[in-house]
Amino acid sequence: MSMLIALIIAAEIGFWVTLGAGLAARYLLRWRRVSTVLLVCVPLIDVVLLVATIIDLRRGAEPEWGHGLAALYIGFSVAFGKDMIRWADERFARRFAGGPEPWKPPTHGWAKTAYEWKAWGKAMLGWAVAAVLLGLGYLLVDDPDKGRTLLGWALKPAVPLAIWFIFWPLWETMFPSKPKKAKAPLERMKDLLDR
Template sequence: MNLILLLIIGIEIAFWIVIAAGLIVRYVFQMPRLGLFFLALTPVLDLVLLIAASVDLMRGALATTAHAIAAIYIAVSIVFGKQMIRWTDERFRYYIMRQGNKPSKLYGYAYSRKYFKDWLKHVLAYVLGTGLLWIVIFLVNNADRTEALSSIIKLWSLVVGIDLALSITYFIWSSEAKYKEKIHE
């Protein structure tokens, strides 16, 4: 198995361990500063992945899908990281600690707007991630060695387009009616 792929898997596992440790320390042990320290380690994990993937490619490795996924992972983590931590924090507080309000679900126009805002964040992650990939392609300067990166850029472009189409459908076919039916039951 590719070393970079193993590193991505390890960092993803470490990401969730660090978040869980931060939440446990923050709420169970009532140490909010130490909990914040753990939560602040998540960008450090991204930096480790970025350095490892860059060094691997600069040493002459053939770019693989794993290298491209590293760029995607970093971009998504930068753009959605705070939102993912907030989502986890809300659920941990409510379901584990039995504190705070139950996380709410959005329906109808509110859901459509939220999904569209997330699509805009997806576009930002796409710009950052493909920017990293284009930089690597430029630095390696060998189309044969970076073909996997170019392929992922094309695939990700398609995914962003599909995500936009989904976003638009939520405005056209709202779940508002289903929500109103649930309330009246």
């Protein structure tokens, strides 16, 4: 395993550990300032990964899939990081501080359609950030033939993003989900007796 892959794994672990420590400081220990400092450090983990990738390429390392994966990781972390932090914060607040029920995505109608388009748009933003980082990596590599490996990584998310587009935002636009009908009390009783 390359040093860069180990660093990507460490960044993911570091993300969740730092986030957990920040939330524990906020809700369990009531250390608001410490919590703020820890939560501000969460995006700095991506900066460390970015700097390590740049240093590795500048030292003349052969561009490999670890460099491409690092760019994709950072891109999608930029796009979805805030949502992941909010998701964890809501659940931590609910569990340890009596906070409100965590937000749940809409399940039907145009609200669900808008949600699916927004989520897919964030994925496209992540892809765009990764593509820019890969392009910058290409410029850092002295040999254009070696740099093409990095540019090839810009196309890797195309198929998953196309599938996501077809089966979520496009599908919801064409065939919006309808609310599930609540069963009448007699139907619920029959379901219980049939078990």
